[in-house]
Amino acid sequence: MGGLPAGKVEPTEHDYPEWERRVDAMVQLLRLGGKITVDEVRKNIEALPPEAYDNLSYYEKWISSLTQTLIQRGIISTAELGRKMQEVEMRVQNRAAPVRD
Amino acid sequence: MQPQFATDYPALAPSFSVGDRVRVRATAPLGHIRTPFYIRGHVGEIERLCGSFPNPEELAQMRNGLPAIPLYRVRFRQKEVWPDYKGPATDVVEIEIFQHWLERA
Numbered sequence: 680m681g682g683l684p685a686g687k688v689e690p691t692e693h694d695y696p697e698w699e700r701r702v703d704a705m706v707q708l709l710r711l712g713g714k715i716t717v718d719e720v721r722k723n724i725e726a727l728p729p730e731a732y733d734n735l736s737y738y739e740k741w742i743s744s745l746t747q748t749l750i751q752r753g754i755i756s757t758a759e760l761g762r763k764m765q766e767v768e769m770r771v772q773n774r775a776a777p778v779r780d
Numbered sequence: 781m782q783p784q785f786a787t788d789y790p791a792l793a794p795s796f797s798v799g800d801r802v803r804v805r806a807t808a809p810l811g812h813i814r815t816p817f818y819i820r821g822h823v824g825e826i827e828r829l830c831g832s833f834p835n836p837e838e839l840a841q842m843r844n845g846l847p848a849i850p851l852y853r854v855r856f857r858q859k860e861v862w863p864d865y866k867g868p869a870t871d872v873v874e875i876e877i878f879q880h881w882l883e884r885a
Contacts, residue, residue, distance in 0.1 A: 682817050722841075752842065
């Protein structure tokens with residue numbers, strides 16, 4: 680990052696979980712459909728705060744950056760995103776709730 | 781000089797030819813930049829004209845990046861870029877750089 684020493688490169692292989700495949704597909708489809716450019720996504724990855732840049736995984740960076748890009752483009756609004764995130768959170772909480780007998 | 785890839789964007793005319801010596805601008809403005817930091821200020825040689833493409837610095841800011849800018853593959857000697865380089869003196873690194881980042885050396 681920013682010309683700092685990167686340390687040793689450790690190549691690893693892993694299976695892509697479903698959500699990573701979906702993020703990849705969304706970026707490609709939005710790009711091919713002319714809704715966003717890969718350059719905007721790159722810019723928004725570079726704009727992540729240093730701690731986020733260091734700690735997020737590859738596709739976590741992509742989804743953060745894609746979300747920012749969609750808000751900048753006016754394709755989704757911050758309010759819509761907030762509502763949806765709450766909705767999903769509720770769903771996950773309800774699913775995780777212990778079953779009473 | 782024939783570009784490697786023909787595109788039909790309205791484009792700036794190429795200013796450099798194969799074999800020209802060029803210096804990469806040594807500057808670090810804000811914005812989204814595709815010119816690697818480590819190569820800025822170094823001198824290389826035009827290896828080919830890749831074609832002319834919309835400016836990524838503009839595309840990143842949601843503008844159309846036109847007129848398209850000639851993009852060159854520039855060849856640098858590893859030894860010149862990394863003074864402590866241990867490999868053969870003939871080793872090179874090739875980087876694709878947009879014309880507005882290059883000046884005649």
